[in-house]
Every structure is written in structure tokens, then in C-alpha cells.
Amino acid sequence: MSTERENTSKKFEEQRFEFVLYINNNIICQRYFNIRDYNEEILKSFELKELVDRITGLSNGDFGSLGIIPKYLQKKSMEYLWGNFNPYMVPSEEVAKPTTDKVDNFQFEIKVDKKSVIKSEFSGNLFPPKVRYSVDVREIIPSIMNEIRGYFSQKSYTMVGA
Numbered sequence: 001m002s003t004e005r006e007n008t009s010k011k012f013e014e015q016r017f018e019f020v021l022y023i024n025n026n027i028i029c030q031r032y033f034n035i036r037d038y039n040e041e042i043l044k045s046f047e048l049k050e051l052v053d054r055i056t057g058l059s060n061g062d063f064g065s066l067g068i069i070p071k072y073l074q075k076k077s078m079e080y081l082w083g084n085f086n087p088y089m090v091p092s093e094e095v096a097k098p099t100t101d102k103v104d105n106f107q108f109e110i111k112v113d114k115k116s117v118i119k120s121e122f123s124g125n126l127f128p129p130k131v132r133y134s135v136d137v138r139e140i141i142p143s144i145m146n147e148i149r150g151y152f153s154q155k156s157y158t159m160v161g162a
Contacts, residue, residue, distance in 0.1 A: 014034075015032040015033055015034050016034065016035075016038075016112055016113050017032070017033050017034065017035055017038075017110075017111070017112055017148070017152070018030060018031060018032045018033070018110075018111045018114075019031055019108065019109065019110050019111070019144060019145075019148060020107075020108070020109045020111070021069070021106065021107070021108050021135075021137060022106065022107040022108075022109070023104060023105070023106050023107075023124060023132065023133075023135065024104055024105060025107065028106075028135050028137065029135075029137050029138075029141070031141060031144075031145065033145055033148075033149075035148070035149050035152045035153055036149075036153060037153040038152055038153060039152065039153060039154060039155070039157070041156075041157045041159070042151060042152050042154070042157055043112070043117055044157075044159055044160055045157035045158055045159055045160060046157070046158045046159075046160060047151055047154065047157050047158065048117070048118050048151070049118070050151070051110075051118075051147065051148065051151040052108065052110070052118055052120040053067060053120075054067055054068065054147055055067045055068050055069060055108060055120075055144055055147055055148075056068075056069055056070065056106070056108045056120045056121075056122050057070070057122075058070050058122050058123075058126075067122075068140055068143050068144055068147065069106065069108065069122075069137070069140065069144075070122060070126075072137065072139070072140045073124075073126075073127045073131060073132065073135070074127070076127075076131045076135075077127045077128055077131045080128055080130055080131050081128065103123070103125060104123070104124035104125055104129075104132055105121050105122065105123055105124055106121065106122050106123075106124050106132075107119060107120070107121045108120045108121075110148060
């Protein structure tokens with residue numbers, strides 16, 4: 001039994017890359033993985049910022065779109081709101097007021113060899129409390145990992161300061 005645990009911990013040690021999703025600095029999801037053809041130049045490139053924007057971006061205007069995580073939270077919010085919609089309910093003033101008492105922020109971090117290379121944060125207050133406190137991101141983990149792998153294994157990058 002102990003050799004099975006040792007093998008499992010060894011596999012995690014061999015995996016150099018990880019991403020972590022937090023809400024208010026509490027871990028929601030943490031995944032370790034490998035990247036084939038890793039190019040270290042990503043760590044000094046503009047593409048690293050572009051990657052994080054594609055995962056956590058909130059710009060909804062002409063210059064961008066929702067990232068993978070906010071788009072997923074938006075989808076879950078719509079499902080929740082339509083599932084609990086009551087056309088016969090008359091909203092009171094208290095229900096119609098948005099609550100801004102508590103600030104909830106999501107953080108997303110990418111690490112290489114256990115060292116943080118980039119961290120991004122976006123507001124969770126855009127989503128209903130039921131959605132943001134019961135986040136189940138298993139559905140989008142493959143998309144996040146594919147995005148990271150794609151960016152981290154590019155042949156060339158636009159270097160910062162070049």
C-alpha cells in the first residue's frame with residue numbers, strides 16, 4: 001500500500017506544471033500536468049499575459065471576450081437563474097438591490113517547478129452567490145490545460161522589451 005502512495009507522489013513530483021484556481025485565496029481546484037515541447041521563453045513574453053486573459057479575461061467589448069472560467073461561470077449563472085425563475089413573483093426592493101457588502105474575487109495562478117509565473121484575479125461578484133460558492137470546474141479543466149499547453153509549447157514568442 002505504501003509503494004502505491006510513493007508512486008503517486010512521485011508522479012506529482014515529476015509534473016513540473018500546475019494551475020490553481022482560488023476564490024478569496026481558498027483553493028477551488030489545483031491540477032498538475034506535463035507539457036511536451038515546453039519553451040521557457042514564454043516566461044518573458046507577451047503571450048503569457050494573453051494566455052491568462054484567454055482563461056480569466058472579463059472584457060466584453062470590441063477588444064476581447066470572456067475567458068474560459070468567466071464564460072463557464074456565466075453559463076452556470078444562466079442555468080441557475082432560469083432554473084429558479086418564478087414569473088409570478090413580484091420582486092421586492094431588497095431582492096432587486098445588488099449586494100456589494102462582501103467582495104469575492106477569483107484568482108488563477110500558473111506555476112512552473114512550484115514557482116508562480118503569473119497570477120490573475122477577477123471579480124466573482126458578477127455571478128450569483130449560489131454559483132460562485134459552489135463552483136465545479138471539472139468540466140472546463142481540459143480546456144484550461146489545453147490552452148496552457150498550446151501557449152507554453154509555441155515555437156516563438158513576442159519578447160517583453162524587444
